[in-house]
Amino acid sequence: PSSDGLKKPTVKKDRSLREASGKKQGAQEGHEGVYLSVISKPDHTENHMHSDCDGCPYHDTCLAKACVKETRHEIDAVVTVDVTAHNLISVPECPMHGGSRTGSFPAGIRATVQYGKNLQAMVVAFNTVGAVSINRTHEILSSVFNIPLATGTIKNMVTRCADSLKGTYEKIRQKTASLGLIHCDETGSRIDGKTWWVHNASDRDYTYLSFNKKRGRIGMDAADVLPHARGIIVHDCWSSYWQYADVTHAVCCAHILRELNGVIENHPDQTWAPKFKKLLLDMKKSRDEAVREHKDELNSHQLSQYDAEYDDIIKTAYEENPVPETTGKKRGRKKKSKVLNLICRLDNYKESVCLFAKNFSVPFDNNQAERDLRMVKVKTKVSGCFRSEEGAQEYLTIMSYIGCANKHHINSFTAIREALNGNPDIIFG
Template sequence: MTKDEMNKQLLQQVNSLTSTVDSLNATINAQTQLIAQLNQTIQELKEQLNKNSKNSSKPPSSDGFKKPAPKSLRKPSGKKVGGQNGHQGTHLAVITAPDKIVTHMPSACEGCPHYQICKGTACIAEKRHVIDAVVTVNVTEHQALGLPICMLYGDTRRGAFPSDVKAAVQYGENLQSLAVALNIVGAVSIKRTHEILSGVFNIPIATGTISSMVKRCADSLSETVGKIKDKMIGSALGHFDETGTRVDKKLWWVHDASNCEYTYLDISPKRGNAGMEQCGVLPEFKGIAMHDCWASYWNYPDIQHAVCCAHLLRELTGIDENHSEQKWASAFIDLLLEMKKVKDKSVEKGKDFLSYYHYHKFDKKYDELIEQARKENPLPKTAEKKRGRKKKGKILALVERLANYKASVCLFIHNFNVPFDNNQAERDLRMKTKVSGCFRTEEGARDYLKIMSYVGTAHKQGYNAYEAIKNAITGHPDFIFE
């Protein structure tokens, strides 16, 4: 073999090895990217498994049987556990005179020849009361009397029944109110309501009759609920939230608009802007809207927004628990809680604003933590050029949200009428979630929400659910505005 042939052969081997190395490098790079993607997926799945109602926006119902251990964000106060000095407790008390009195002589006195004499001179050593309910059924018979001939005019006359007595046999307002209260407020199904009422009152009240009672009650509240809606539109502060439910096996959304005086609930097949427009409060609302920072709320730029800090605390807690390297999250939790503490102390002192020192301190600390968070979470560098915005990830997305909506996050310390959280809306929606979670028809869902809007408003005015429903059935639902 000549020298040229050897060189040529060696060159071919070098080219072959170079090609193999390039192929192996490409494989290694692909596997490295795959490993990085798999590690990212594993991290996301671990984070998903660690999410619960305490460190994310997931509802408590999603926790299942494995309830998360309570983790209070409040710092120890140094006070003893339990009620503090001066706290007025509550206990079971007798508010009316007893209907029946039973006396008990010492058992050792039984059979004594002086028993009657001693019983007459015995005094009360101690009293104990048993409070019970005695169920009775009251049947009122209305009789229309007829006169065969009038002595004055010579015609036949007959007495008229009251306007609310329309059938030969019907149920009274008390029983109707109880049936509606059990089914709607008590979240007892129509069938079980029938079983309970039939067993307690020994009245064979049909399931269809109970459904009709609920329907009539809801129909009587249409104008009243419309007035509640108008009250919310004109209010200075409104709490807004939404939650999913099932209507005819499909996902619908219950939208809530409420404050400390009124509750308005409506339903829509859409969660976002289309649902909010359909429910009709936000399009005409001019006050301060407290919400959970859901993107659709920002489609209303002409109103002032306040972000629920309780939602932020849960998200920050999730980052702190699942990403120990994110030091800024814990510091931001401390900042929000300190802001709340300082405001609460100012409110106790009768003030309606903070000092310049505190405003300056909180403003500076807020910006410093945002800058720290951005440094800890830089945008990922990618070699490939793709159209559109780069994927930020949940952590950086939260950082940018905190930065962009700083004024809305901190509004509660600048306007003392704005609360720290959106718990008002969540409490008003929680009444809905007590039901089985589904409705057979849209009409049934709307009837339910009408009654719950009315009952929720009545409760805020100091009236109990049974009293409110009874007023609705008797034709006086507007008593809540008096």
């Protein structure tokens, strides 16, 4: 945080995986490029003649004979407020059926004055996807659209959207629980003045976010996804995930690489760490090449070679970091160093670390879960906290739905508008 000032810790547990590429900044050679283009027919056309033509009696005659030498387009946005008046018509005497006949308002028109679905969808998108606070949303709408939308009304719009998604939110949970491969992660957030934990279960098609006071098994069980899972779960090796015995575990190798970078920088005497890092990257390179060649697996020779190299490096790691022996003077196990703890994890969970090389449906990292949780961190950073459990649940319900919609190539605004129109199940279509 900025309160720490410019002083950084001298010892870091891990390091970023990003390294200097040596390439120049900006687009690289061969990049197609993105440029501003005309996206529709012009709404207005203006002709610009020479200044000498202004006020000339032959202006129109010359314009009729002239040709367009060059055209330039100016794309702008026009901010307007569209008001529709719904009139209830009453016919005093119907010539066909007799008696008076009075029409009825559309189902969504319930008040004398109310806001339309487009405006409501924009408000909800500001507050959730845009992480804009209720007060700032009020200020933007008041200044740009000249709509004096009350902060309480903004909150009610978000609540109504979340309420319309309760059934869809449950369907997302059921879909996620039945997935063959689930990305799992958790992150802390402040809710009602206390630290709560947001739990994520997702894949490339679905996102399910929930929250609980507990980070571990209790919070995961409360999300009601992992207790039903029977496939593969990808995680960062957090101990609570290993308590699920009916699944196959895959460890995020990106987390391991970050820890290895920390060991390499802070402990130069650890010769095993750069070797293990190279091994992981070599395995990933071989897997990527096999995928490009449309292969389903690495050949047995490659796997046995990597397997033997893995064991040799772990053996060297233990030699450089022997397990402390217990003595009779003090009860219990001796405390291990962080480096030794990492070595033990790599040794104990070898199959889960290497699963990506044996099963190509398993990713090398857990970036999917981290991306799905990123907006929660942004919202927490912008707002500081959620004031209530109800507000947190509304946010996670809407963001779970929007996460699924985006993965199905539906933009956030359209998804929210469809939810407010009573059609939230478009994400399952």
